[in-house]
Amino acid sequence: MNTNDVAFLTDFLKTPKQIAIIPHRNPDGDALGSCLGLYHVLKQLNHTVKVVSPNEFPEFISWLPEADKVLVFEKNFDDCKTFLQGSHLVFTLDFNALHRAGDQMGSYLEKLRKPFVMIDHHQMPDGYAKITVSDTSFGSTCELLYRFLEQLNLQQYINTDAATCIYTGIVTDSGSFKFTKTTGDTHRIVARLIDLGVDNPKVHGLLFNTSSYxxxxxxxxxxxxxxxxxxxxxxxxxxxxxxxxxxxxxxxxxxxxxxxxxxxxxxxxxxxxxxxxxxxxxxxxxxxxxxxxxxxxxxxxxxxxxxxxxxxxxxxxxxxxxxxxxxxxxxxxxxx
Ligand SMILES: [Mn+2]
The missing domain is CATH 3.10.310.30 (Diaminopimelate Epimerase; Chain A, domain 1)
Incomplete structure (x- = not known):
């Protein structure tokens, strides 16, 4: 983010707003983790925030703090539409082309005249966002979100719930810290998240020991x-x-x-x-x-x-x- 973007968001977030946060369709740990991580931070700043998922998310991430408050577009079209229409800002997390929200929600978002903020780590971002935070050197959107929050000086609002969500995205997208983009910084961020109260053995169990026969x-x-x-x-x-x-x-x-x-x-x-x-x-x-x-x-x-x-x-x-x-x-x- 350049200084203009930082200044815009800092000013924008000073007063209570309505904000929608959207993961890609078939959200994974990083998509839903980053959305809910940002949600827990923005809620403490007294914004009206909702995560609007294009479709239902899998059970292995349904325990994430306040995942039960997530609106599902393909299930509850009217409520989602009302919320999006009333929003002042729309975050899209862990994807960089609106069609990744699926046919139904993607085409709806294309017609939605709202300022978008994209935070994502995939290649070749589309140009729909007012603010594009896109960096393929990051192993997860959650890690990039952590840096984003630091840049806005909001890291003190990362509470245990936010930390747990962010940790989940880093763990799942890094293959439990083994993929190439796992850096010293990744581990330093994770260390801070654990200091903030993330119960890492419990999170691993909830994420990975959930197979059915x-x-x-x-x-x-x-x-x-x-x-x-x-x-x-x-x-x-x-x-x-x-x-x-x-x-x-x-x-x-x-x-x-x-x-x-x-x-x-x-x-x-x-x-x-x-x-x-x-x-x-x-x-x-x-x-x-x-x-x-x-x-x-x-x-x-x-x-x-x-x-x-x-x-x-x-x-x-x-x-x-x-x-x-x-x-x-x-x-x-x-x-x-
Ligand atoms: Mn990701």
Whole structure:
């Protein structure tokens, strides 16, 4: 943020305002954590604040302090619309293109004539925001939010609830502090958050020890279907709609499965292809280790994008055709 942006926000936040905070559709720990972290800070400054999520969030983050106060756009259209219409400022957190709020909310936001503040760490931000805080060197939006609050001299309003939300986003987006963008600063911020009262063992348990029996069975199926392409240092797996149905798939059950491919020695690209009959598409997640840019790969071949080492995509071909396309691209580009 430049000094003008800081001055604008400092002045703006001096008197009580109505403020909406929006995560991307299918919010993850970083999206909902950053939204609720900012929410807990702004509430103490006597603003009327609501987090408006495009759709429902998964259960593993539903325990976040005041997650029960989050409005859900696709469930409660009228209340969300009223709140957004009455807002003076709209924060969009952990995404940088309005369509990432989903078709319904995305097109609504495009017509909403309100000043936006974007705080995000993905590549290639769109230009919709009055203030754009975008930095791809950060491993999480939550870490960037912490810096943002410091810049506005609001860090003293990070209470235990805010700290817990911010901590959650840093932990989940850093793969529990192991991804490349985890820096000394990340750990210094986390140290402060723990000093502010974050119960880190409890948070880890709430985030990661929540599997159902069916979820583990589904993971087992995905691992059995794993294919390795040693010549291309790649591994991928897939789940058919039938697999999902068999283990009574719940939203979030496939989270993290893609990473197992990377745990094989010598593999630096992993993918999972998940059939979604209802939406008529194959949803894809890519993960890489090192220089292989899955953001670029997903953008070029699979209608997606994300980060260098973590990206998503989709395909409207059949599952078999999509997998074949993936294999063919690796062979033709001679990826190693
Ligand atoms: Mn993020």
């Amino acid at each position: 069916n979820q583990l069975q589904l993971l087992g199926r995905a691992l059995q279907q794993l294919k390795v392409m040693p010549n291309h240092s790649a591994a991928y797996t897939f789940l058919t709609q039938q697999d999902l149905d068999e283990f009574q798939y719940q939203k979030g059950d496939t989270e993290g499965i893609v990473n197992y491919g990377l745990s094989i020695k010598g593999i630096n690209l992993a993918a999972i292809f998940i059939e979604n009959k209802e939406e008529g598409m194959i949803k894809i997640s890519f993960r890489s280790e090192g220089d292989f840019d899955v953001n670029e790969f997903a953008r070029s071949y699979f209608n997606g994008g994300g980060h260098i080492n973590a990206a998503g995509g989709k395909s409207f071909d059949s599952l078999n055709e999509t997998v074949l396309k993936f294999e063919t691209i690796l062979k033709e580009t001679n990826k190693q």
